Amino acid sequence: MTGPQHPRRPATLASLAAELGVSRTTVSNAYNRPDQLSAPLRERVLEAARRLGYPGPDPVARSLRTRRAGAVGLLLTEALSYAFRDPGATGFLEGLALACEKAGTGLLLVPVSPEHSDVDAVYQAGVDGFVVYSVSEDDPHFRAVLQRPVPTVVCDQPADIGGVDRVGVDDRAGTLALGRHLVELGHRRVGVLCMRLGSRRHDGPADVARQQGSSYSVQRERLAGLAAAFTEAGVNWADVPVIERFEHSADAGADGTAALLDAHPGITALVCTSDILALGALREARDRGLRVPEDLSIAGFDGVPEAERAGLTTVRQPFREKGLEAGRLLLERGDRNVSEHVTLPTELIIGSSTRQLRQSGEFFSGW
Amino acid sequence: MTGPQHPRRPATLASLAAELGVSRTTVSNAYNRPDQLSAPLRERVLEAARRLGYPGPDPVARSLRTRRAGAVGLLLTEALSYAFRDPGATGFLEGLALACEKAGTGLLLVPVSPEHSDVDAVYQAGVDGFVVYSVSEDDPHFRAVLQRPVPTVVCDQPADIGGVDRVGVDDRAGTLALGRHLVELGHRRVGVLCMRLGSRRHDGPADVARQQGSSYSVQRERLAGLAAAFTEAGVNWADVPVIERFEHSADAGADGTAALLDAHPGITALVCTSDILALGALREARDRGLRVPEDLSIAGFDGVPEAERAGLTTVRQPFREKGLEAGRLLLERGDRNVSEHVTLPTELIIGSSTRQLRQSGEFFSGW
DNA sequence: GCTTTATTGGAAATCGTTCTCAGATTCACT
DNA sequence: AGTGAATCTGAGAACGATTTCCAATAAAGC
Numbered sequence: 001m002t003g004p005q006h007p008r009r010p011a012t013l014a015s016l017a018a019e020l021g022v023s024r025t026t027v028s029n030a031y032n033r034p035d036q037l038s039a040p041l042r043e044r045v046l047e048a049a050r051r052l053g054y055p056g057p058d059p060v061a062r063s064l065r066t067r068r069a070g071a072v073g074l075l076l077t078e079a080l081s082y083a084f085r086d087p088g089a090t091g092f093l094e095g096l097a098l099a100c101e102k103a104g105t106g107l108l109l110v111p112v113s114p115e116h117s118d119v120d121a122v123y124q125a126g127v128d129g130f131v132v133y134s135v136s137e138d139d140p141h142f143r144a145v146l147q148r149p150v151p152t153v154v155c156d157q158p159a160d161i162g163g164v165d166r167v168g169v170d171d172r173a174g175t176l177a178l179g180r181h182l183v184e185l186g187h188r189r190v191g192v193l194c195m196r197l198g199s200r201r202h203d204g205p206a207d208v209a210r211q212q213g214s215s216y217s218v219q220r221e222r223l224a225g226l227a228a229a230f231t232e233a234g235v236n237w238a239d240v241p242v243i244e245r246f247e248h249s250a251d252a253g254a255d256g257t258a259a260l261l262d263a264h265p266g267i268t269a270l271v272c273t274s275d276i277l278a279l280g281a282l283r284e285a286r287d288r289g290l291r292v293p294e295d296l297s298i299a300g301f302d303g304v305p306e307a308e309r310a311g312l313t314t315v316r317q318p319f320r321e322k323g324l325e326a327g328r329l330l331l332e333r334g335d336r337n338v339s340e341h342v343t344l345p346t347e348l349i350i351g352s353s354t355r356q357l358r359q360s361g362e363f364f365s366g367w
Numbered sequence: 368m369t370g371p372q373h374p375r376r377p378a379t380l381a382s383l384a385a386e387l388g389v390s391r392t393t394v395s396n397a398y399n400r401p402d403q404l405s406a407p408l409r410e411r412v413l414e415a416a417r418r419l420g421y422p423g424p425d426p427v428a429r430s431l432r433t434r435r436a437g438a439v440g441l442l443l444t445e446a447l448s449y450a451f452r453d454p455g456a457t458g459f460l461e462g463l464a465l466a467c468e469k470a471g472t473g474l475l476l477v478p479v480s481p482e483h484s485d486v487d488a489v490y491q492a493g494v495d496g497f498v499v500y501s502v503s504e505d506d507p508h509f510r511a512v513l514q515r516p517v518p519t520v521v522c523d524q525p526a527d528i529g530g531v532d533r534v535g536v537d538d539r540a541g542t543l544a545l546g547r548h549l550v551e552l553g554h555r556r557v558g559v560l561c562m563r564l565g566s567r568r569h570d571g572p573a574d575v576a577r578q579q580g581s582s583y584s585v586q587r588e589r590l591a592g593l594a595a596a597f598t599e600a601g602v603n604w605a606d607v608p609v610i611e612r613f614e615h616s617a618d619a620g621a622d623g624t625a626a627l628l629d630a631h632p633g634i635t636a637l638v639c640t641s642d643i644l645a646l647g648a649l650r651e652a653r654d655r656g657l658r659v660p661e662d663l664s665i666a667g668f669d670g671v672p673e674a675e676r677a678g679l680t681t682v683r684q685p686f687r688e689k690g691l692e693a694g695r696l697l698l699e700r701g702d703r704n705v706s707e708h709v710t711l712p713t714e715l716i717i718g719s720s721t722r723q724l725r726q727s728g729e730f731f732s733g734w
Numbered sequence: 735g736c737t738t739t740a741t742t743g744g745a746a747a748t749c750g751t752t753c754t755c756a757g758a759t760t761c762a763c764t
Numbered sequence: 765a766g767t768g769a770a771t772c773t774g775a776g777a778a779c780g781a782t783t784t785c786c787a788a789t790a791a792a793g794c
Contacts, residue, residue: 010516012750012751013750013752014750022773022774023774024750024751024775025752025753025772025773025774025775026772029772029773032752036771036773037771038772041772055490055514055516056514057490057751057752058431058750058751059492060427060436060493060750061431061749061750061751062491062750062751062752063427063751063779064425064427064431064749064750064751064781065750065751065753065778066752066753066779069427069493070491070492071475071492071493079468080465080467080468080474081465081468083464084457084458084461085461090457091451093451094448094452095448097446097447097451097476098446098447098448100447100476100478101446101448101478101479101480104478104487106440106476106477106478107447108438108473108474108475108476109464109474109475109476110473111464111467111470111471111473112468113468113469118471121471121473123422123423123424124426124437124473125438125473126426126427126430126436147422147423148422149377149422379779379780380781381780381781389744390743390744390745391745391780391781391782392744392745392783393743393744395781395783396743399782403741403742403743404743405741405742408742408743424780424781425779427779427780427781428749428779428780428781429780429781429782430749430781431748431751431779431782432748432780432782432783433749433781433782433783
């Protein structure tokens with residue numbers, strides 16, 4: 001097998017044309033419009049290209065001229081590499097990739113590292129549009145994306161950005177259903193473990209003001225849904241302990257659960273606003289000798305495979321479909337002017353991690 | 368929050384320069400060489416840019432001029448979307464993404480769908496180099512990549528391509544160790560379930576000729592390692608049934624296992640050349656009422672998290688490191704001329720799915 | 735006050751295509 | 765042979781920036 005041989009001065013369309021004694025147009029047509037020139041001539045051109053090692057029209061020059069890059073950019077939360085560890089993000093990516101491959105469009109992952117905020121990467125990306133996956137409202141990279149004169153689709157957050165499409169789920173309805181489920185089971189003394197509410201690291205209790213002022217609308221909505229469910233059951237939401245964790249990992253979930261249980265040993269149910277956190281909560285509960293769900297009910301959000309395998313009660317959301325839909329919005333937009341908003345449904349999955357509260361004296365408040 | 372406003376005729380560097388009454392060079396310098404012009408002038412330029420909605424230098428035009436795209440292309444096996452379902456591929460992607468984000472380089476996923484072989488996508492990609500992940504030797508997309516006058520790094524396969532870098536693992540040594548492990552446990556009557564050996568669909572037995580003629584060097588090597596291990600134990604490799612499956616999924620693994628056990632009920636050990644297949648094998652064995660490892664030993668290859676959780680005996684390979692290394696080879700290559708080959712080590716993980724063969728009469732051949 | 739030396743901004747060439755439009759050639763048909 | 769239609773081909777202008785000189789101005793040295 002012979003390797004690639006690259007002449008030090010690579011051939012261009014012009015040099016090939018000169019070599020053949022034809023015009024550049026002809027060579028260009030040989031590649032892009034086979035019907036615009038005779039078959040033998042076309043073959044002659046392609047043969048010469050092969051001989052001179054001409055790899056076909058330069059993609060960058062072509063993009064400049066045609067004003068089409070043939071790729072969409074993807075801006076992700078956190079570090080780029082993190083996306084491949086998060087099951088929700090990979091599901092989304094799979095759907096988006098599916099839409100892209102169907103359209104023959106490339107998918108450019110924009111390098112974003114949490115440390116140096118090199119917004120440059122966004123300005124450097126040669127793309128026809130952007131998909132933004134779940135970033136903070138004040139994310140500088142997102143700001144940069146909005147500057148670029150290309151269509152943009154946001155998934156999940158930020159919500160309510162004028163002029164851009166959005167696809168998401170009804171987070172509030174999801175946690176509302178989940179909260180009501182727990183209420184029905186008799187739970188009144190609950191604790192909540194949520195994901196980061198701001199861009200700056202904060203690990204600890206989050207009061208109502210912080211909850212409502214969060215720059216992450218998804219968390220805001222999920223907490224609001226829970227608040228509504230418990231408020232309508234007569235619980236004073238301000239008394240419900242909400243613990244926030246900056247990192248999104250099972251370890252953080254376990255750690256947050258420990259803090260929560262230390263401070264509020266009396267809770268009978270723990271709601272985590274993501275499955276990853278809930279998996280950590282399950283671990284921590286077991287490590288403490290608490291039986292789930294006998295001693296403590298635990299619920300999550302997202303419906304990632306690992307959580308469903310563990311029998312977690314959760315709210316399932318269609319990650320893959322979100323990716324597909326985001327791709328569709330971006331790639332199949334004609335020249336519409338109005339922005340579209342798509343909200344996909346969620347589904348309450350009742351697993352074996354929640355159950356009817358034991359009717360033990362004072363805490364029972366059913367019937 | 369106000370949305371992005373895009374003037375219908377977007378400003379260019381030239382129009383901005385005209386507006387300000389300065390030259391294009393000055394505007395360009397304001398962005399790229401702040402030290403080349405006075406601070407007040409620079410501020411005046413940036414202010415005007417803000418006012419006119421100029422989003423900064425066009426990335427495509429800049430790429431054309433500077434001959435740098437600021438991105439590397441990634442060519443994957445199969446469909447692009449498949450990569451996000453395969454745990455090995457996601458591990459690799461995570462490592463590669465890590466290397467990219469460190470270098471501030473974008474990662475362009477080249478759209479490849481198994482149906483229409485639109486090699487165009489490869490020629491369309493504006494990138495400074497390619498990473499190719501585990502494709503067939505005769506893959507047309509790969510051929511196209513070799514045509515492009517940019518550096519290329521291959522991960523896993525194809526091996527032995529002149530002029531391109533490669534990173535992989537010693538597959539043969541891995542299965543050699545695995546095979547010897549089984550031999551030590553007393554197994555002589557074994558069956559093998561392997562991944563696709565050719566680009567065209569084929570599901571069924573693969574004789575030695577087909578094994579050695581495979582266009583997938585990874586499978587070739589893994590089978591060769593097994594052959595070596597069992598040959599040195601006195602087993603005639605040609606008698607060892609090897610079943611091939613085109614799809615790479617647990618379902619295919621279960622299905623292949625069923626075929627293998629139907630045709631060769633006497634085997635005491637089953638080696639799968641990937642963990643995904645092995646997970647399906649475990650399921651099928653259980654469905655048949657076979658106890659693993661008491662009635663049948665099962666082993667895999669790759670060391671994906673799910674398999675290790677299941678206690679599978681396997682050969683672990685460092686996916687993430689492969690990605691990191693591939694990125695390093697591509698991004699940190701100075702202007703070296705010789706191609707580099709990196710081989711990372713594997714590790715035999717002995718789980719609970721293999722055990723000493725029961726000393727039952729005629730089949731026992733230990734001591 | 736005159737020359738030397740930094741500093742700063744500008745003119746023009748270039749990167750490799752595609753596109754428009756007009757001119758040239760071929761071909762069939764009367 | 766003449767005509768009109770059909771088919772190809774070619775010259776030049778974009779596309780939007782960067783880069784290499786060069787000229788002009790300002791600061792400094794004697």
